[in-house]
Amino acid sequence: MNMASPRDKIIQAAMELFWLKGYNSTSVADLLSRTQLNSGSLYHVFPSKQDVLIGVLEAYREGIEQMLLEPAWGQVADPIEKIFALLNGYRTMIVESDCTYGCPIGSLALELHEPDPRVRELLAANFANWTAAIERCLDAAGKRIPPDVDKGALAQFVLTAMEGGVMQARTHRDVAYFDRAVTQLRAHFELLEQAAKATA
Amino acid sequence: MNMASPRDKIIQAAMELFWLKGYNSTSVADLLSRTQLNSGSLYHVFPSKQDVLIGVLEAYREGIEQMLLEPAWGQVADPIEKIFALLNGYRTMIVESDCTYGCPIGSLALELHEPDPRVRELLAANFANWTAAIERCLDAAGKRIPPDVDKGALAQFVLTAMEGGVMQARTHRDVAYFDRAVTQLRAHFELLEQAAKATA
């Protein structure tokens, strides 16, 4: 039996539709149609469409471990390989979507030009959680990273490479653009590991 | 006197408004208001709003030298410094916009989820021209880059870093996120130059 509350149904549908079509191009009618709810139910839970967006961003924020990190890291122990396993998870989504995949957070971050403070905070929090997870990997890598490297900045650079790679793969409809970004990042990590060894 | 044709006025206004508000959030009425034209004039030149978008993307494609590269490279001779001068140009725009700056092409690339083939081609062509310019710098850098490095992939990586850095600076409303991305890219180039020297 289906115990999903109207709220959960709407968040679920909105996560999918905002990802597929974007926020502006998803109408409240789209959400009602997909959830089989009536407008009264939606507006009873969410005073406005923007409140649905806030709910979606909160759901992504709360779900990063379960939805993103655990699936990618289940089989991987090495902390640096965890980083590339996560990136490979994105690669899978790119391929499975015929290169139309966009990072849900990154896409919203660029689509919304004058977001509410609350919305912007949640976008930033999602990025911050993502890079914090990478930074934990870098910390776990210990002396394989030269000690003078700013690990927060390097973690952020991994997100940068992911977002830029996803953007270009999607625009060119060719996963090779993502692969090249990851290859360059991998080369950077190898140079860092060599430098760490040389000064050890 | 003002010799700007209605077409030029509309393209100019659309470049500004699509950048400020995005494509979907810019109405035809916004374009008419800013250009002081009437709808008859606009639709006489552009059969639909999407044709305005195509005109905008063509204008960016044609104007990359004059609008972007020449201003950044006027005083810079060193090919690798040209790359970072270009990135510094983006930094200036970020700061001048109070960290609301978004790359016009990158923002459109992520906002438009199901673009017309023509629109997608133009987005891709804009990215391709940008990375081609970087690749010319890398070629000019000669032996400072190790010969086994894929210069096309590295050029693309520069775009990746720029787009990812802009996205995060804008989301966090803090140029430091852009600066950190550039710093990491700079570190990568320095490691590459060291590697090139070591094997010379």
Next chain:
DNA sequence: GTCTATAAAAGGATAGAC
């Protein structure tokens, strides 16, 4: 080529019964 008026549809949101 440009003007005004307006069509036609879609959008977010609300009212009031149940």
Next chain:
DNA sequence: GTCTATCCTTTTATAGAC
């Protein structure tokens, strides 16, 4: 909490005179 009906605005685009 959920239903239906509908308000009101905005939106893209067109018609037909000038």
